[in-house]
Amino acid sequence: MEPREALMRQVETLVRMDPAVEKVARRTADYALDITRAGSDGTFFLDNLFADTRELAPEQRVEVIQRYLRSLWQESPDALPWEQAREQLLPVLRTSTFGKSLQTKTKAEPEPERELVGRRTLPFLSELLVLDLPESAMFVQRRHLEKWGVDEEAAFAAAHANLARLPDDGVELYDDEHGPLWTVETNDTYETSRLLRPGFLASFAGRVEGRPIAILPERSTLLIGGDARPELVTRLTVSAEREYGAASRCLTPALYTVDDAGQVVPYVRPGKDSLAHRVRLSHIQLALAEYNAQKEVLNTLHQAREVDIFVATYSAMARKRDEFPISWCVWPLGVDSLLPLADMIAVHLSEDSEEFFTVPWAEALRIVGDAITPVPEQWPPRYRVTQAPSPEVLARLRAAQVSFEDFVLP
Numbered sequence: 001m002e003p004r005e006a007l008m009r010q011v012e013t014l015v016r017m018d019p020a021v022e023k024v025a026r027r028t029a030d031y032a033l034d035i036t037r038a039g040s041d042g043t044f045f046l047d048n049l050f051a052d053t054r055e056l057a058p059e060q061r062v063e064v065i066q067r068y069l070r071s072l073w074q075e076s077p078d079a080l081p082w083e084q085a086r087e088q089l090l091p092v093l094r095t096s097t098f099g100k101s102l103q104t105k106t107k108a109e110p111e112p113e114r115e116l117v118g119r120r121t122l123p124f125l126s127e128l129l130v131l132d133l134p135e136s137a138m139f140v141q142r143r144h145l146e147k148w149g150v151d152e153e154a155a156f157a158a159a160h161a162n163l164a165r166l167p168d169d170g171v172e173l174y175d176d177e178h179g180p181l182w183t184v185e186t187n188d189t190y191e192t193s194r195l196l197r198p199g200f201l202a203s204f205a206g207r208v209e210g211r212p213i214a215i216l217p218e219r220s221t222l223l224i225g226g227d228a229r230p231e232l233v234t235r236l237t238v239s240a241e242r243e244y245g246a247a248s249r250c251l252t253p254a255l256y257t258v259d260d261a262g263q264v265v266p267y268v269r270p271g272k273d274s275l276a277h278r279v280r281l282s283h284i285q286l287a288l289a290e291y292n293a294q295k296e297v298l299n300t301l302h303q304a305r306e307v308d309i310f311v312a313t314y315s316a317m318a319r320k321r322d323e324f325p326i327s328w329c330v331w332p333l334g335v336d337s338l339l340p341l342a343d344m345i346a347v348h349l350s351e352d353s354e355e356f357f358t359v360p361w362a363e364a365l366r367i368v369g370d371a372i373t374p375v376p377e378q379w380p381p382r383y384r385v386t387q388a389p390s391p392e393v394l395a396r397l398r399a400a401q402v403s404f405e406d407f408v409l410p
Helices: 003-015 047-053 059-074 100-106 142-148 153-165 192-196 229-244 274-305 361-371 391-397
Strands: 021-027 033-036 040-045 087-094 118-120 123-134 135-140 171-175 181-184 213-214 222-228 254-257 264-265 317-320 326-333 336-338 344-348 357-358 381-387
Touching: 003 021, 003 059, 040 059, 040 222, 047 059, 047 118, 087 153, 087 192, 087 274, 100 153, 123 153, 213 229, 213 336, 222 229, 229 254, 229 274, 229 391, 274 317, 274 326, 274 336, 326 336, 344 361, 357 361, 357 391, 361 381, 361 391
Parallel strands: 326 344
Antiparallel strands: 021 033, 033 040, 087 123, 118 123, 123 135, 171 181, 181 222, 213 222, 213 254, 254 264, 317 326, 336 381, 344 357
């Protein structure tokens, strides 16, 4: 039997053994089960469960499935008063598109009250709120804040107060000979949340060589080293790429550091060597994944709304002469478009022609001005352009064109 089908049958059997379950129906296209239990309807998507159990022995698989089911049946945040909920709130890092595809799976139109409570942190990442419940963490939605009678600021303040109280007993020296390299293994599923604690990453200055740098390729992995040794930076870059690609709950393949004020920021490796290019590529890889996921969600919504908007693809290439990675997108003139924020724009003159020229994004924005406008609700960022530039503006764009080989960062 095909492994995914075998898991679905096993879950169906275990669900039907619960006397409180009234109805179970397959949602084959989404690899999910619609379940009615004790009068409440819900959908159990199985992709994460499949990823978590595919390598397990049969008895271990049953234990994990039962744990998943207990998390489904546990008390909902709706039933908790604010006085109790505030003690269980914690912040978590997730990708910028986390939860978006799930909304389009279950509803043609997203429900604003069920939007996850979050705020933008690092590029292509978001800080979300969860309730740390006995069986699992449950994400806080807008409707929960309304029920509790609190705003975002109060909820995040409570979550960060709880985060500050989490022990750091699992912060240990992982490799002193080739490092120093530190690992965060607190085994509470909030390892990467420590990076949201003010001053946490900055506190490793002096414990590592050079400026502290961190990788968090998946939700429970956080490694911290210093950027003084190129071989350690290479090691972290390779590890981040490998674990990000293999993880079922991946987070980011990129590297992060702190600025002069101690704030966590994307790590940019100085210089123009292959290691600097590889570090830059790690951030582009994250952008590629997030923009691709966002494009799928937007196309689904536009189709449901019967809206004709071109959602441009975020693409990347390595320059021939030095392997420098460059991101780019296509702007088809005269087409209502949503453009990702990239290094370069390929201006496509018409559908009937293959002719195009490339302009650095920053220069195109300076020339076109308000004709390219940011869409505030989109994260990762998108810019909307609804009409072709005038002949005069088009001439200025042509005059500013730069090839990929000649592009330099602003």
